[in-house]
Amino acid sequence: MNARVFDMPALLIVATLLPVLVAPLFLGSYGQRVVATAFMYLALAQSWNLIGGYAGLMSLAMPAFFGTGAIVTAVMVVNGVMPVLAVFGGVAAAIAIAALIGSPTLRLQGHYFVVATLLITEALRNLVLNVNAFGFSGGTALNLFNATSLGKLDTRQFNLFFYFLLLFLALAAMATVVAFERSRSGYALRSIRDNERAARALGIAAAREKMFVFLVSSGMTAMVGAVWAFWLGAVETNEAFSFRLTFDVIVMVFLGGRGTVWGPVAGVALLVTINETIGVEFPELHMVIAGVLVGLVVLFQPDGLASAFRHGVSAFAPSRLLDNLRRHLVK
Amino acid sequence: MTIPLLKVQGLTKRFGGLLAVDNVDLHIDRGEIVGLIGPNGAGKTTFVELLTGGHSVSGGHIEFDALDITKLSNHERCRLGLSRTFQVPQPFHGSTVIENVVVGALFGRAQRNLSIEQAKRKAEDVLQSVGLGNALTAATSSLTTAVLKRLELARCLATDPKLVFLDEPLGGLNPTEVNEAIAVIRKVRDSGVTIVFIEHIVPAVLALCDRVVVLANGRKLAEGRGEDVISNPAVQQAYLGDVLAVAERYGRKRSGKVADGAASA
Amino acid sequence: MTLALQILFDALLLGSLLAVGSLGFSLVWGVLNVLNLAFAAFIMLGGYTSFWLWSQGCDVLLTIPLTMAVLFSFGWGMQRFVIDYVIDGPQTLSITLTYGINLALAGLAFYFFTAVDRSVIAPEYMSGYWQIAGAKLPYARVVVVCIAIFLTGMAWLIFDKTELGATIRATRLDMEAARLVGINVRNTFDLTTGLSAALAGAMGALIVLTYGISPLTGDHFLLQILIVTVLGGLGSVVGPLVGAAIVGVATSLTANFFGSTYSVLAGTVIVLVVLVLRPSGLFGKRFYET
Numbered sequence: 001m002n003a004r005v006f007d008m009p010a011l012l013i014v015a016t017l018l019p020v021l022v023a024p025l026f027l028g029s030y031g032q033r034v035v036a037t038a039f040m041y042l043a044l045a046q047s048w049n050l051i052g053g054y055a056g057l058m059s060l061a062m063p064a065f066f067g068t069g070a071i072v073t074a075v076m077v078v079n080g081v082m083p084v085l086a087v088f089g090g091v092a093a094a095i096a097i098a099a100l101i102g103s104p105t106l107r108l109q110g111h112y113f114v115v116a117t118l119l120i121t122e123a124l125r126n127l128v129l130n131v132n133a134f135g136f137s138g139g140t141a142l143n144l145f146n147a148t149s150l151g152k153l154d155t156r157q158f159n160l161f162f163y164f165l166l167l168f169l170a171l172a173a174m175a176t177v178v179a180f181e182r183s184r185s186g187y188a189l190r191s192i193r194d195n196e197r198a199a200r201a202l203g204i205a206a207a208r209e210k211m212f213v214f215l216v217s218s219g220m221t222a223m224v225g226a227v228w229a230f231w232l233g234a235v236e237t238n239e240a241f242s243f244r245l246t247f248d249v250i251v252m253v254f255l256g257g258r259g260t261v262w263g264p265v266a267g268v269a270l271l272v273t274i275n276e277t278i279g280v281e282f283p284e285l286h287m288v289i290a291g292v293l294v295g296l297v298v299l300f301q302p303d304g305l306a307s308a309f310r311h312g313v314s315a316f317a318p319s320r321l322l323d324n325l326r327r328h329l330v331k
Numbered sequence: 332m333t334i335p336l337l338k339v340q341g342l343t344k345r346f347g348g349l350l351a352v353d354n355v356d357l358h359i360d361r362g363e364i365v366g367l368i369g370p371n372g373a374g375k376t377t378f379v380e381l382l383t384g385g386h387s388v389s390g391g392h393i394e395f396d397a398l399d400i401t402k403l404s405n406h407e408r409c410r411l412g413l414s415r416t417f418q419v420p421q422p423f424h425g426s427t428v429i430e431n432v433v434v435g436a437l438f439g440r441a442q443r444n445l446s447i448e449q450a451k452r453k454a455e456d457v458l459q460s461v462g463l464g465n466a467l468t469a470a471t472s473s474l475t476t477a478v479l480k481r482l483e484l485a486r487c488l489a490t491d492p493k494l495v496f497l498d499e500p501l502g503g504l505n506p507t508e509v510n511e512a513i514a515v516i517r518k519v520r521d522s523g524v525t526i527v528f529i530e531h532i533v534p535a536v537l538a539l540c541d542r543v544v545v546l547a548n549g550r551k552l553a554e555g556r557g558e559d560v561i562s563n564p565a566v567q568q569a570y571l572g573d574v575l576a577v578a579e580r581y582g583r584k585r586s587g588k589v590a591d592g593a594a595s596a
Numbered sequence: 597m598t599l600a601l602q603i604l605f606d607a608l609l610l611g612s613l614l615a616v617g618s619l620g621f622s623l624v625w626g627v628l629n630v631l632n633l634a635f636a637a638f639i640m641l642g643g644y645t646s647f648w649l650w651s652q653g654c655d656v657l658l659t660i661p662l663t664m665a666v667l668f669s670f671g672w673g674m675q676r677f678v679i680d681y682v683i684d685g686p687q688t689l690s691i692t693l694t695y696g697i698n699l700a701l702a703g704l705a706f707y708f709f710t711a712v713d714r715s716v717i718a719p720e721y722m723s724g725y726w727q728i729a730g731a732k733l734p735y736a737r738v739v740v741v742c743i744a745i746f747l748t749g750m751a752w753l754i755f756d757k758t759e760l761g762a763t764i765r766a767t768r769l770d771m772e773a774a775r776l777v778g779i780n781v782r783n784t785f786d787l788t789t790g791l792s793a794a795l796a797g798a799m800g801a802l803i804v805l806t807y808g809i810s811p812l813t814g815d816h817f818l819l820q821i822l823i824v825t826v827l828g829g830l831g832s833v834v835g836p837l838v839g840a841a842i843v844g845v846a847t848s849l850t851a852n853f854f855g856s857t858y859s860v861l862a863g864t865v866i867v868l869v870v871l872v873l874r875p876s877g878l879f880g881k882r883f884y885e886t
Contacts, residue, residue, distance in 0.1 A: 056686075058688050111625065111687065112826065119823065119868055123861055126858070127861060130861070182447075187433070187434055187437055190423070194424055194425045195424075197421060198417070200405045200409075201405055201406075201417075201487075202487075203406050203410045203440070204434070205404075205406045205407075251696070254692055284703050284707040285703060288700045288703035290696075291695075291696040291698070291701070291702075292696070294692060294693075294695070294699070295697060295700065298692050327685070329680060330684050
């Protein structure tokens with residue numbers, strides 16, 4: 001009973017997982033889809049956590065990899081490739097793109113990096129919109145539904161299948177982050193994030209380490225994109241490459257606590273809850289709430305909700321919050 | 332005849348129109364402690380940056396342990412055993428003292444050969460040897476300059492270097508701390524590490540160094556035993572030159588004679 | 597000849613608008629070293645302010661200075677009471693904060709104005725068009741170009757010739773030195789963002805007159821502004837102008853010959869290539885990072 005996984009007693013892990021595994025019995029199909037969406041967000045959040053949290057690189061390239069995973073997989077499936085192979089194809093394509101753009105992009109300092117990732121996403125989206133090959137024309141949607149045996153499942157089976165598949169992806173993403181945090185790469189990235197100059201002087205190959213985490217993150221994102229394509233049944237370029245998911249994911253990671261294992265979990269849980277309560281009545285307010293929340297986090301508790309795990313509730317004491325506010329005030 | 336550990340030939344660095352380092356030759360033998368001195372702006376830190384890989388070279392080459400390292404990056408040089416500390420300590424502020432040193436142990440010359448557990452133990456040993464054994468879990472934000480410099484040194488030593496460059500290790504320390512630091516530096520050399528350090532505190536340089544090199548205006552001005560170098564008139568001129576010239580000019584204006592008072596200052 | 601003139605005019609129109617916008621945007625980036633993603637919201641709010649004023653009966657051209665005044669206050673306030681609190685911290689904090697502000701403001705715009713495109717109808721004295729060699733250049737758009745060029749000139753005058761401009765430039769060059777000379781850095785920052793927002797507001801007002809506005813218009817133009825700013829580099833007035841010219845021409849050319857989706861691609865590819873070759877832009881002054 002003393003086995004520690006994820007730094008928590010195994011008992012606690014089981015206690016958390018059990019309800020999640022059993023929940024579908026009690027949730028209707030709508031409820032199942034909401035929770036499944038939360039799992040998808042968690043998988044994406046952990047992927048971004050690697051590059052945006054642990055490496056400290058504000059990458060806006062997530063839609064590029066998500067979209068690549070979705071579109072390439074869809075194109076392959078529509079052309080008769082087996083679904084599992086197609087998913088690997090999508091992931092491989094995304095990693096190839098990351099390898100191509102990674103080296104020059106990661107070299108850019110500060111804001112130029114952020115802008116470059118944004119522009120790459122836009123360029124890729126426009127490129128794909130203009131493609132006309134393999135039975136795929138950029139502007140129109142691809143229908144995957146009938147191309148696989150998924151089309152033969154009834155609604156209940158379909159929902160359950162994706163519930164557990166996305167749960168699996170989320171857990172795999174969490175496991176990857178945990179493994180990462182404890183590995184040499186984790187040490188290297190933390191050092192690079194805190195003081196790149198010192199890190200290099202100590203023998204850390206900064207460029208290589210950044211590239212590695214960039215590739216891993218892009219591959220994970222693409223896999224989620226590929227699964228999303230099957231889930232949705234029809235894939236359209238603009239939606240696959242849209243920033244809609246990215247907006248939420250970045251907020252979730254910051255809110256929960258970037259660079260931690262449990263932070264994104266808290267962030268996803270909070271934002272999905274808000275969305276399902278207030279967001280249903282006032283959909284536009286969802287953007288407002290997300291924006292305000294992330295602003296508050298940045299100003300008052302940049303370490304996010306995860307700071308409560310480490311320092312207890314005092315992390316959110318008013319005096320502490322005011323301290324944080326004043327800490328970075330320009331003189 | 333033994334090959335020097337570090338051999339520098341014709342090292343030159345230009346920043347646009349500014350010639351920061353001008354055709355410098357230098358060799359460092361194993362086990363030496365060499366002092367690098369010179370007036371401000373002489374190019375000492377740039378020189379060290381060139382040797383450790385922080386800047387690219389405009390001309391000349393560098394050989395370390397018979398290997399041409401002129402084009403290698405700083406992390407590659409560190410893995411070969413060439414390390415440095417910074418003038419202003421650069422700790423990893425998000426980590427504790429021991430975690431800082433673990434990074435050095437994990438990625439230095441022994442990299443890939445140490446597991447994280449082994450690196451932690453090595454870090455502890457190194458911290459003990461520099462006198463920080465009781466501060467392992469301290470947060471860096473609570474440390475004084477003297478302790479931060481000690482930490483910087485420990486982290487550098489954890490990379491298992493053959494040669495270290497210390498950039499003003501005694502700057503900002505009070506006299507007691509300076510003496511403690513000198514003792515630590517001696518201990519480091521005795522453990523087999525060759526040391527080159529930039530410093531302004533002349534007594535420390537004289538006490539510690541086997542050999543002293545003087546840089547001024549990017550050029551090597553003098554080299555030799557500490558006492559000889561210090562009493563070299565060209566070296567004195569380089570340090571005090573402007574002061575002497577001004578004193579001379581004003582002395583002449585006021586009293587009509589050359590100010591020999593300034594010369595004896 | 598007709599087509600060439602048309603392309604040229606379209607390039608001039610887009611280019612001059614982008615020049616105004618990117619001057620404002622690069623101000624905050626260059627002086628505060630903040631990537632102000634909320635600039636998109638400033639543009640958008642400028643558009644809606646102008647639209648609202650016009651719908652209340654205000655003359656179209658008059659809405660522009662009024663909008664600029666409103667946005668100046670808004671930007672100044674945003675800087676003073678929100679963004680100032682993260683300037684001294686790591687860059688990711690300021691980017692995330694402005695991103696959050698942008699998200700919130702866009703959400704509010706959706707809520708109050710809905711996603712429907714709004715545009716302003718040009719008044720009588722600006723209707724009609726100019727015929728040159730078969731090309732039709734609407735008067736309204738010509739006026740927009742003139743105003744944009746005028747604003748650009750004003751901005752240049754302020755930065756190059758006034759004490760305020762000197763103060764801002766000094767702060768950009770060396771914050772510590774500026775402090776030592778007695779410059780109140782915080783006030784300078786607040787003012788800079790105010791001016792930046794004013795330019796964004798002007799751009800928004802001109803956009804409403806030309807293309808129409810919706811809550812996502814700001815984001816669309818911010819993308820192009822980013823391209824222009826990166827192309828032209830920070831730290832000069834000339835840089836954004838050259839960048840705007842290049843983007844204007846490239847966009848117009850490709851839009852006319854290949855279709856509009858290719859036009860964004862053209863701009864993006866150009867800037868990415870430039871970034872690889874010159875990481876600080878065409879005219880950018882290098883900032884040595886420690």
